[in-house]
Amino acid sequence: MHFTSEQRLDDGVLEREFTLGEIPGTLWTPGSTAPAPLILMAHNNGLPKAEPRLVARARYTAARGYAVATIDAAGCGDRPRSAADEQARADLRRAMQAGEPVDEIFESFIGPLVEKAVPEWQTTLDALLELPEIGGPVGYSGGWTALGIRLAVVEPRIAAAGFFAGGYVPRAQGEEARQVTIPLLFLLQWDDEGNPRQRALDLFDAFGSKEKTLHANLGGHTGTPWFELEDGCRFLDRHLK
Known part of the structure; x- marks a missing residue:
């Protein structure tokens, strides 16, 4: 892991950009010197790590005493896209515009994206846990629910997860949800125009966790209330601190 830049933010959080082979990422760590629990934070279906909503969540969570890391998935951010990626995105835009x-x-696009992303996140996790300022345990938080489901199934170091129900979950990860047994917080926007409510409720029902909580709020895809971030940190506090 090679750090390429760093800055101390107003809230005392240290923000550092890094590269790990071809993987670009950002790490936020709190101002305290004690080793911090780690949160892996991924935005919906691989949007760039610099997406403002993700950065705001990461900074808030780091200020609450967590190390927070995110990376760009293959074909996202500044990473090159394959011809197949470009075609899938073009097909998606055309279909959405045409109704x-x-x-x-989504199935043909997100499924392969998850398959590529999981090993990269595991490689990143290995490197992060070698840093003296990070102690564990590890949580997952983010809108890329499909990725979070797969990581929760294959990665025993993840002890709790918070998911946003706004992204498409491929059929394979929908089936894997039954294998997710860690404590879970699931956020649902009741009027999400891109994610049918019943599909999100069915996914919540499918999770195998004995401790799982559903928070539903009125509003569209990007309307999750800010107080849910505070509640999410309390959820992480219960299970990671």
Whole structure:
């Protein structure tokens, strides 16, 4: 892991950009010197790590005493996109503009993206846990629910997860949800125009966790109330501190 920049923010959080091979990432750590629990934070379906909503969540969470890390998935941010990636995104834009069904396009696009992203997140996790300022345990928080489901199934170091129900979950990860047994907080926007409410409720029901909580709020895809971030940190406090 090679750090390429760093800055101390007004809230005392240290923000550092890093590269790990071809993987670019950002790490936020609190001002305290004690080793901090780690949160892996991924935005919905691989949007760039610099997306403002993700950065705001990461900074808030780090100020609450956590190390927070995110990376750009293959084909996202500044990482090059394959011809297949470009075609899938073009097909998706065209279908959405025409009001056509998009589930099969999402299926063909997000499934392979998850398969590529999981090993990169595990490699990043290995490197992060070698840093003296990070102690564990590890949590996952983010809108990329499909990735979080797969990581929760294959990565025993993840002890709790917070998911946003706003992203498409491929059929494979929908089935894997039954294998997720860690404590879970699931956020649902009741009027999300891109994610049918019943599909999100069915996914919540499918999770195998004995401790799982659903928070539902009125509003569209990007309307999650800010207080849910505070509640999410309390959830992480219960299970990671």
